[in-house]
Amino acid sequence: MTSADVSERTQIAEGASSVPPANRHRAALEVAERLGLPLLFLALIVVFSILRPETFPTLANARTIATSQAVMAVSALALLFPLLAGRFDISVGANVGTASIATAAAMSNHHLPVAIAAGIGVLCGCLIGLVNGILVAYFGIDSIICTIGVATVLGGVVFAYTDGIPVSAGISPTLTNLSIQRVVGIPALFVIMVVLALTVWAVMARFTFGRQLAAIGSNEVAARLTGLPIRRLVLLSFVCSGLLSGGAGVMLVAAQGNGNPQVGGIAFLLPALAAVFLGATTIFPGRYNVPGTVIAILFVGTAVSGLTLMGAQTWITDVFNGTAVIVAVGAAAAFRRRRTGQQALGH
Amino acid sequence: MADSGPRGVTVVSSDAALTLEGFSKTYPGGKALDDVGFQIFPGSVHALLGGNGSGKSTLVKSLAGVQPADPGGWLSAGSATVATEHLSPTWARRHGLRFVHQNPAVFPGLTVAENIAMGSGFPGRLGVVARRQLRRRTQDLLDRFDIGVEPNELIDDLRPADRTMLAIARALQSPTHDVSAAISVLVLDEPTAALPEEEVAVLLASIRRTAKAGVAVLYISHRLDEVMEISDRVTVLRDGRHVVTEPMVGLAESDLVTYIVGRPLGQLRRESKRRSTKQTVVEVSHMSGGPLRDVSFRVHEGEIVGIAGLLGSGRSEILRALFGSYPVTGGTVKLQGKSVALRSAAQAMARGIAHVPENRDAESSFPDQPVQHNITAANLSPLTRLGWIKDAVEQRLAREAVKAFRIKAPDQAAPMSSLSGGNQQKVVLARWLSRKPVLLLLDEPTQGVDVGARADAYDIVRTAVSEGLSVLVVSSDLEELAAISDRVVILSGGRIKAEVSGPELTHHRLTELIFSTKELAP
Ligand SMILES: Nc1ncnc2c1ncn2[C@@H]1O[C@H](COP(=O)(O)OP(=O)(O)OP(=O)(O)O)[C@@H](O)[C@H]1O
Ligand SMILES: [Mg+2]
Numbered sequence: 001m002t003s004a005d006v007s008e009r010t011q012i013a014e015g016a017s018s019v020p021p022a023n024r025h026r027a028a029l030e031v032a033e034r035l036g037l038p039l040l041f042l043a044l045i046v047v048f049s050i051l052r053p054e055t056f057p058t059l060a061n062a063r064t065i066a067t068s069q070a071v072m073a074v075s076a077l078a079l080l081f082p083l084l085a086g087r088f089d090i091s092v093g094a095n096v097g098t099a100s101i102a103t104a105a106a107m108s109n110h111h112l113p114v115a116i117a118a119g120i121g122v123l124c125g126c127l128i129g130l131v132n133g134i135l136v137a138y139f140g141i142d143s144i145i146c147t148i149g150v151a152t153v154l155g156g157v158v159f160a161y162t163d164g165i166p167v168s169a170g171i172s173p174t175l176t177n178l179s180i181q182r183v184v185g186i187p188a189l190f191v192i193m194v195v196l197a198l199t200v201w202a203v204m205a206r207f208t209f210g211r212q213l214a215a216i217g218s219n220e221v222a223a224r225l226t227g228l229p230i231r232r233l234v235l236l237s238f239v240c241s242g243l244l245s246g247g248a249g250v251m252l253v254a255a256q257g258n259g260n261p262q263v264g265g266i267a268f269l270l271p272a273l274a275a276v277f278l279g280a281t282t283i284f285p286g287r288y289n290v291p292g293t294v295i296a297i298l299f300v301g302t303a304v305s306g307l308t309l310m311g312a313q314t315w316i317t318d319v320f321n322g323t324a325v326i327v328a329v330g331a332a333a334a335f336r337r338r339r340t341g342q343q344a345l346g347h
Numbered sequence: 348m349a350d351s352g353p354r355g356v357t358v359v360s361s362d363a364a365l366t367l368e369g370f371s372k373t374y375p376g377g378k379a380l381d382d383v384g385f386q387i388f389p390g391s392v393h394a395l396l397g398g399n400g401s402g403k404s405t406l407v408k409s410l411a412g413v414q415p416a417d418p419g420g421w422l423s424a425g426s427a428t429v430a431t432e433h434l435s436p437t438w439a440r441r442h443g444l445r446f447v448h449q450n451p452a453v454f455p456g457l458t459v460a461e462n463i464a465m466g467s468g469f470p471g472r473l474g475v476v477a478r479r480q481l482r483r484r485t486q487d488l489l490d491r492f493d494i495g496v497e498p499n500e501l502i503d504d505l506r507p508a509d510r511t512m513l514a515i516a517r518a519l520q521s522p523t524h525d526v527s528a529a530i531s532v533l534v535l536d537e538p539t540a541a542l543p544e545e546e547v548a549v550l551l552a553s554i555r556r557t558a559k560a561g562v563a564v565l566y567i568s569h570r571l572d573e574v575m576e577i578s579d580r581v582t583v584l585r586d587g588r589h590v591v592t593e594p595m596v597g598l599a600e601s602d603l604v605t606y607i608v609g610r611p612l613g614q615l616r617r618e619s620k621r622r623s624t625k626q627t628v629v630e631v632s633h634m635s636g637g638p639l640r641d642v643s644f645r646v647h648e649g650e651i652v653g654i655a656g657l658l659g660s661g662r663s664e665i666l667r668a669l670f671g672s673y674p675v676t677g678g679t680v681k682l683q684g685k686s687v688a689l690r691s692a693a694q695a696m697a698r699g700i701a702h703v704p705e706n707r708d709a710e711s712s713f714p715d716q717p718v719q720h721n722i723t724a725a726n727l728s729p730l731t732r733l734g735w736i737k738d739a740v741e742q743r744l745a746r747e748a749v750k751a752f753r754i755k756a757p758d759q760a761a762p763m764s765s766l767s768g769g770n771q772q773k774v775v776l777a778r779w780l781s782r783k784p785v786l787l788l789l790d791e792p793t794q795g796v797d798v799g800a801r802a803d804a805y806d807i808v809r810t811a812v813s814e815g816l817s818v819l820v821v822s823s824d825l826e827e828l829a830a831i832s833d834r835v836v837i838l839s840g841g842r843i844k845a846e847v848s849g850p851e852l853t854h855h856r857l858t859e860l861i862f863s864t865k866e867l868a869p
Contacts, residue, residue: 030375207734208727215724218713225672225702225710226725226778227693286715286762336715 033335037282037292041299048306055309063187067179069301070193071096071251076272076279076293077200078244081237083276083288084204086217087143089241091132092272094151094158097264099125099249101158104167104259107175114172121253122246128154129242133235151265158261168258178254189251193294196247201290203240213237270321271300277328286336300324364389364531364563365444369420370431372405374765376757378587379405380416385582385592387532387563392554394574394595395567397584398607398797399769400755403567404449406584407536411446412436425531443531445518447538449567449768449795453502453510460485460498463517492516492553506658508546511538512553519557533557534565537768539573540795541706543658543823544858551577569769569797570824571600583607608799628817629669629682629786636675637664638841643678646786651808651818653832655825655857661841662821663705666788669819670702671695683785696725699785703775703792705821707768711775714764718756719745721763721774726782748777753803768795776804780811787811789820793827805831825861826854837861 032039049057075096082089103121106112112120132150136143181188204210212233215223224230253259278299279292304317363386372380380402387393397403409416409431418432424442439446454462463485485498494512496505505513515538519530535554539547551573558564568574574581575595583590583606590606604612626648634642638661646652654662667673669680671689680687682698689695695702704710713721722745723730730740745759752773756766763771772795779787787808793801808831812818822828828835834848837860845860 206736206738208731208736209734211720211727211736214716214720215713218716219709219711221709222711222713222724225670225692225704227691227696229693 033281033285034283037278037295037299041295041302044299044303044306048302048309052306052309056306061305061309063182065298065301065305066190067187067255069297070187070189071248071255072271072301073193073275073294073297074196074244074248074251075269076275076297077197077290078241078248079272079276080200080204080288080290080293081213081240081244082143082234084210084213084217085234085237086220087136087234087237089129089132089147089238090144090266090269091128091147091151091154092241092245093264093266093269094154095125095128095242095245095264096248096252097261097268098128098154098158099246100252100256100263101162101167101249101259101261103175103250103253104171105161107172108167108170108259111170114174117172118175118250121250122243125242125244125246125249126239127242129239129245130235132242133238136238137231137234155265158264162259162261164261166258166260166262171253171258175250175254176257178251179257189255192251196244197290197294200244204290209233209236267318267321270318270325271297271304274300274321274324274328277332278324280332281328281335286332296328362389363387364424365565366423367406367410367420368422370406370409370422371417371419372402372409372414372587373417374757376761376765380409380584381587382420383584383587383589384420385589387565388580389531389563390558390561391579392558392564392566392577394578394581395565395584396569396571396574396581396603396607397590399773399795399800400767401584401607401797402587403584404536404767405587407446407448407534407565407567409434410439410444410534411448412439443529444534445530445532446534447511447514447518447536449536449540453514455503457502458498459489459496459500459502459505459513462502462513463488463498463520465517488516488520492519493556506546508542508549511542511550514538515553515557530562532563532565534567536567537569537795538566539568539570540768541791544825545657545862547573569795571603571798572826574603575600585609604798607797612799612802627681627684629680629819631665631669632679632681634665634668634675634678634680636668636677637661637673639664639668639675640841641678642838642841642843644836644843644846646817646819648817649812649815650834651812651820651832653828653835654819654821654838655828655835655861656838657861660838662838663790665838666702666790666819666821667704669695669786670700670788672702696782699782700788701725701779701782701784701786702788703779703790705790705794707772707775707794711778712763712771715762717760718749718754718763718766718774719759722748722759722777722781725778744781748774748781751807752777753800769797769800772796773800773804776807780807783811784816787816787818789818789822791822792820793822793824801827825857829854829857 045057055061075092078092079089099121102124103117106117106120107114128150132147135141135146178188183191212223212228215226215228216230216233220230252263275293275296276288278296280286280288281292282295283289283292300321304320307316307320365387368384370380370383371378383402383406395403395406405414408414410422412435415434416431418430420431422429422431422434424444427442429438454465460481464481482498489496489498492512492515494509494516496509502510515533515535519533539550542550554564554566555577566574566578575598578595580592580594581598581603582592583603585607601611627645628648630645632643638659642665644652654665656662664673668675669689671691671694680689687698692702713724719741723741727736730737730744748754749756749759754766754773754777755770763774766774772793776792793804796804808818820828820832829852832852834846835852835857836843837845837847837857847856847860
């Protein structure tokens with residue numbers, strides 16, 4: 001091969017110097033796509049600040065949102081691992097709830113030190129993830145059905161254990177104080193969430209594990225034929241999901257000051273679910289990604305907070321979250337099609 | 348019929364079935380089509396040729412209206428004319444254009460009748476399917492196209508040629524079930540890429556019949572011999588531009604190659620025998636299981652061994668068994684003198700075996716992942732430390748592969764699915780060769796790969812072979828198999844029936860052997 005014909009036949013380099021209008025238009029579109037959600041987020045803040053200038057644009061409100069959304073963000077991160085491998089973990093909400101009860105009960109009913117109680121919460125999450133992983137990866141049960149089942153069982157077990165009454169006596173103040181402590185002015189729980197998010201981002205984008213999960217999610221047969229141990233990796237994705245759910249459970253006790261059996265389940269999960277799909281429409285459109293997910297969670301939390309300050313009824317939250325999930329999934333699918341050049345079904 | 352002059356100066360003729368003018372398509376990475384125009388006439392087969400990524404499929408998708416071309420051009424079909432930006436699937440359908448895209452969508456798990464009905468609607472009332480009517484209608488269609496399958500057969504059980512013909516039949520049936528009444532143009536994007544030689548003949552015959560009935564057929568293929576056999580006229584694209592539209596008579600294969608590649612190309616040639624040593628790399632003894640019956644052979648270091656045979660003779664199964672992805676019930680495999688049990692792809696890879704499977708979309712492509720990840724997918728360990736992927740190293744390796752294989756991609760972070768079919772195949776070849784395997788298993792490695800790239804790919808394989816790589820290759824392209832192999836074994840009914848090498852190894856001899864052993868098969 002001579003270098004002359006290499007240059008003739010390699011990459012499409014034309015159009016770089018003289019960008020046709022169609023291309024410039026497209027480039028603008030691409031930027032708008034990447035930054036769409038962050039811009040929408042800013043617009044939302046501006047609008048609410050104008051409508052409720054005394055209550056909305058305050059440091060206190062920002063901290064409240066940051067603290068309350070920290071738990072939700074970690075739950076959303078938990079969803080990402082199985083999702084990357086093409087599986088759903090619907091049990092994340094129930095898992096978070098169960099881990100929070102385990103943590104609270106360890107302190108309240110068994111008078112264990114806070115560190116051990118937190119460890120029990122996280123371990124509890126991991127075990128649930130392990131069970132999910134075994135059922136999905138080794139017994140071949142459909143992940144959505146399987147984790148809905150597991151979530152329902154967990155809800156029942158939690159109710160049996162607590163009789164539906166919150167576990168609030170004897171919770172260590174070291175833990176509950178996390179909800180009011182700050183690191184350089186930023187709520188501690190939020191800082192913990194950011195650290196976890198950075199870790200998850202690194203694992204997903206820069207470690208072989210994340211790469212391998214993405215391969216499975218993209219084409220499982222091809223992944224097996226490049227030598228990947230599919231079952232083990234899928235199992236691990238659910239364990240990671242459980243690990244983060246457990247962490248979110250501990251953070252939930254810190255944020256609320258008790259273990260509440262009413263928290264957790266599908267309704268709890270919806271904002272997180274909306275966030276992972278909304279997140280996939282931004283920053284790196286067409287892919288599940290960590291920064292997008294975190295921005296999306298804050299977006300959803302801010303919108304709900306703003307609506308509440310506007311005096312909206314509490315049911316607004318459910319309507320908003322439900323709608324957000326549907327819009328997000330639809331948008332994520334559309335972006336993905338555009339990027340990969342595939343067509344929607346039908347004409 | 349007025350033919351266009353040289354260099355695409357179109358003499359617009361009113362009896363054309365289809366006239367294209369000024370088709371351009373801009374993707375984020377650049378122009379995939381640049382001002383393409385030509386005419387297609389009723390009752391003739393018109394070949395559309397060009398290298399990988401030259402814009403053939405893009406043109407087809409623009410014609411079909413599924414990915415509209417840039418504004419500025421127009422299309423006329425019969426008496427109707429439409430601007431490119433207003434082309435839609437509905438317009439195309441209404442004006443008698445029918446399409447079978449590269450990788451036609453069939454619905455696995457459904458029957459032939461159900462697959463056909465997916466295109467035209469199920470008969471019946473209020474959503475209750477009239478089964479008997481559906482069957483009868485399907486049978487009519489199958490008869491008309493001479494497809495020897497049953498309406499109730501599962502689509503998965505069909506031979507590839509039948510499946511492709513079914514896709515064509517589905518495209519050709521009109522909503523009124525009156526075939527070809529309103530159909531003026533049939534566009535086929537690489538219908539034969541995944542078909543073995545003997546199946547191709549069946550398909551070509553059916554295409555010729557369709558053309559005889561007055562339909563204009565636009566036919567895309569990388570197999571020049573079949574193109575020359577079937578086409579009346581030919582259009583060649585290169586880098587998205589129109590190169591030539593000419594009648595096929597009087598054109599030699601080398602002329603086509605020159606148009607496609609932009610320069611003449613040497614013949615695929617076997618090298619002298621000197622490099623093969625007597626060192627046995629792999630020795631298969633009495634392998635049985637599935638279609639395989641007592642298969643024994645060996646491959647030496649630095650040798651390319653071809654496997655030829657009819658569809659279903661067990662060719663792919665041998666490769667898959669050696670890669671641990673097909674369970675065998677008997678026999679032994681010795682790799683470099685050591686007995687090995689190969690039960691998974693991972694085990695085979697650990698022993699230095701690499702496998703380029705037959706079906707790219709199902710078995711090797713990660714469509715939504717970046718090209719560079721697709722290149723490094725089977726070979727992450729040299730660029731990772733404690734699980735951390737070194738980005739710069741990965742980028743560099745991918746860039747080298749893109750260059751070595753002349754992969755045409757918008758950029759290496761673009762998703763795999765934005766590459767043309769042939770370029771995706773090159774990505775998969777690059778993925779496995781980068782592992783520097785001891786034994787390379789190639790299953791139809793050049794399907795959909797253009798003539799120029801084919802020569803490039805075999806150059807790269809040959810270089811590796813001269814350094815000691817051994818290759819076991821399955822190909823339905825017997826000419827290619829004869830040209831590149833040192834030795835070819837003929838498989839029939841799961842048994843090795845013959846072996847040819849040396850001067851006896853010719854395209855002609857292989858065809859003869861394959862069809863003569865056919866009757867002997869159990
Ligand atoms: N969705 C897309 N986004 C960006 N570039 C694309 C997209 N689809 C196709 N392309 C580019 O357009 C060019 C033409 O592709 P096309 O599929 O038409 O080639 P082709 O002639 O059909 O090749 P092959 O013979 O390999 O099938 C290629 O360089 C390809 O990378
Ligand atoms: Mg193509």
